[in-house]
Amino acid sequence: MSAVIFFRQDDYDKHMWVCFVGTYCFQWTAVLPDETVKYACVGDDIVLPWGYTTSPRTVVDSIQWFFHGSSQELVAIFANGNFQPTASFSGRVTQLTRAGLNLSHVTNGDKGNYSVEVSGHNASGVSFSYRRTVTLRIVELQTSDGELHATLDPQAIYSNTTGRWSLVLSCGNFTYLTDPPFTMEWQTPSGAVIPSDGYTDGHFQLHVTSGGDYTCRIPQHAAADACLHNASSHHATVHVDRMEARMTLMEARQGQLEKENKQLKNEVAELKDREAHRYTSLAESVYNLTDKVNQSVAFTAWLIAPHSGNSIIVTFDHIVTNVGDGYSPTTGIFTAPVAGLYFFRLTSAPSSMNAYPDATLRKEGVAICVAGSAKDVYGEEASCGATVHLDAGQRVWVGSGNYLAGSYTSFAGFLVNVD
Numbered sequence: 001m002s003a004v005i006f007f008r009q010d011d012y013d014k015h016m017w018v019c020f021v022g023t024y025c026f027q028w029t030a031v032l033p034d035e036t037v038k039y040a041c042v043g044d045d046i047v048l049p050w051g052y053t054t055s056p057r058t059v060v061d062s063i064q065w066f067f068h069g070s071s072q073e074l075v076a077i078f079a080n081g082n083f084q085p086t087a088s089f090s091g092r093v094t095q096l097t098r099a100g101l102n103l104s105h106v107t108n109g110d111k112g113n114y115s116v117e118v119s120g121h122n123a124s125g126v127s128f129s130y131r132r133t134v135t136l137r138i139v140e141l142q143t144s145d146g147e148l149h150a151t152l153d154p155q156a157i158y159s160n161t162t163g164r165w166s167l168v169l170s171c172g173n174f175t176y177l178t179d180p181p182f183t184m185e186w187q188t189p190s191g192a193v194i195p196s197d198g199y200t201d202g203h204f205q206l207h208v209t210s211g212g213d214y215t216c217r218i219p220q221h222a223a224a225d226a227c228l229h230n231a232s233s234h235h236a237t238v239h240v241d242r243m244e245a246r247m248t249l250m251e252a253r254q255g256q257l258e259k260e261n262k263q264l265k266n267e268v269a270e271l272k273d274r275e276a277h278r279y280t281s282l283a284e285s286v287y288n289l290t291d292k293v294n295q296s297v298a299f300t301a302w303l304i305a306p307h308s309g310n311s312i313i314v315t316f317d318h319i320v321t322n323v324g325d326g327y328s329p330t331t332g333i334f335t336a337p338v339a340g341l342y343f344f345r346l347t348s349a350p351s352s353m354n355a356y357p358d359a360t361l362r363k364e365g366v367a368i369c370v371a372g373s374a375k376d377v378y379g380e381e382a383s384c385g386a387t388v389h390l391d392a393g394q395r396v397w398v399g400s401g402n403y404l405a406g407s408y409t410s411f412a413g414f415l416v417n418v419d
Contacts, residue, residue, distance in 0.1 A: 025055040026118075026130065029098075043105050050099035050116045050132055060120040063099050069112020069136075075101070099132075111137050149173050150216050150238035156252035159207070165252045167245055169238055170203040171196075171216030182222035187215040209249065211242030295338055297324035298414035306351040307404035314359065314398045316411045324415070333397045334411075336390035340418040346371045346398055347383040349408035357382035358402035359409070364395055381408060387416065 029051040054060065065075035067089075076085040076093055083095040094102045099116045115133040122128075153168040171184055176199075184196045184204035189212025196204040196216075204216065217235035301316030315332035327334045336342065348359035348371040356373040357380060369384035390396070398411050 026058060026128065027053050028130070028132065029053055042107055045102055045104040046106055046110075046136065047096065048101045048103070048114060048116075048134055049096065050101065052098050052118060052130075054120075057123050058120060059122070060118060062119050063095075064117045064119075065093070065101055066115045066117070067112055068115070070109055075114070103136075106136075147173075148216065148218075148234055148236040150214065150236035152238055152240055156248050157207070158252070158256065164209070165249050165256070166207040166209050167240065167248060169206040169208060169214055169216075169240070171206075171236055171238075172203040174202045174204075176202065182218060184216050185219050187217070189213055208240065209245075211240040211245040213237055213239050295324075295418050296415065297326050297337055297340075297342075299323065299327040299334065300410065300412040301327055301329065303404060303406045303409040306406045307400060307409065308351075310401050312399050314400050314404065314409075314411075316398070316409075327411075327413075331397075333395050334413055335395050336392055338415070338418050339390065339392045341387060341416040342390050342396075342413055343385065343387045343416050344368075344396055344411075344413035345383065345385040347381065347408070347410045348372070348400070349381040349405040351403035351405045356380065356402065357404075359398055359400045359404060361386060361411075362397055362399055363388055363390070368396075 061079065063078040065077075067073055067075050071088075073088060074086050075089050076083060076095070078084070078095060085091075085093050089103075092104050094104075096102055099118055101114070101116065103110065103114075113133055113135050115131055117129060117131045119127070119129040148171060150169060150171045153170060156165045156167055158165050169186070171186075174180060179199050183199075185193050186196065186206045187193050188208075189210070194206070197207050198205050206214065206216070208214065215235055215237040299322045300320040301322075302318040302320065303314070303316055304318045307314055313332045315329065316327075317329055319327070319329050324337050326337050334344075344361055346359055346361045346369065348357040350357050358372040359370070359382075360367050361369045361371070361384065368388055369386040371382040371384045373380055373382060388396070396413065
């Protein structure tokens with residue numbers, strides 16, 4: 001058995017003096033830290049080390065101890081220099097320094113809350129009262145049924161540390177939520193004595209890879225911590241069949257291999273999907289590139305008959321080339337079938353020696369080059385060229401402010417690079 005003690009702080013820190021207008025001071029001392037756990041067996045003594053100090057002008061009138069568990073009652077009172085336990089605790093409690101209390105021969109019925117209350121006054125008659133509380137919980141240090149049980153877990157486990165499979169032996173049914181204050185030792189089939197590999201869910205464990213008889217026991221030096229009067233009688237043996245042990249380990253390894261094989265298959269399938277996706281993306285890129293490479297736009301158009309006079313759009317009626325059908329001989333307008341960089345060339349000649357060339361290449365009405373005479377020189381020919389970017393559907397045409405000669409005036413263009 002054991003006693004688990006939890007300390008509950010009040011409004012004042014245990015290391016802080018509580019002073020009242022300079023008349024007196026009070027301080028708790030020797031107080032257990034929060035959540036202190038102290039183990040003891042049934043029949044052991046429990047010490048509750050409450051203590052305090054006061055200033056010289058402080059008078060303590062009484063100290064009272066209370067129990068709240070299976071019943072609610074006064075444990076003892078100290079007043080006028082006398083310590084007096086109640087009938088229920090007579091012969092089992094003694095006062096320690098100041099407010100400390102010793103509870104002897106604890107039993108399961110002693111679990112509950114224990115409080116101490118210190119009351120007093122100062123020289124001016126101002127009263128005070130302070131209380132501290134601990135929780136005493138009796139827990140089983142032995143197993144849930146008082147016996148040790150050694151078993152073989154049905155499933156093998158894999159250790160990432162050792163890189164191998166092993167069988168798990170469990171010994172216990174202990175009631176500890178955390179590691180007990182003692183350990184278990186195991187005797188192997190060869191007679192060697194080794195410690196447990198760990199403690200989990202109320203069981204000490206041992207990892208093995210071969211069959212035989214394995215015995216778990218509490219060492220003699222840990223008998224007192226385990227609340228055992230005769231540790232040699234507290235042991236348990238589990239038999240591990242050698243053939244079944246081999247089969248269990250083989251099945252575990254086979255299961256691991258199957259799992260790894262399945263994982264590898266999934267990884268291979270994933271890689272294939274990635275490669276297929278990459279191939280599809282590459283094929284689409286090649287297709288798009290090929291489509292761009294194969295995209296051709298080019299045209300050349302001449303005037304057959306002379307163009308007479310001023311005109312916003314000159315219609316070139318003789319088509320030499322019209323790859324991509326971008327130029328319309330009906331409207332005289334080139335419309336870009338695809339977006340890209342285009343080059344255009346315009347050549348103009350006057351219809352008589354008494355006229356001068358005057359033609360303009362326009363993109364959506366905006367001049368991009370002029371084939372004309374800067375000084376109005378009669379009878380000369382002129383040409384110009386321009387590289388311009390067009391979006392699909394944008395238009396280019398030729399406008400003129402003069403008479404143009406047939407056969408000597410032409411309009412041409414081609415796609416340099418598609419977007």
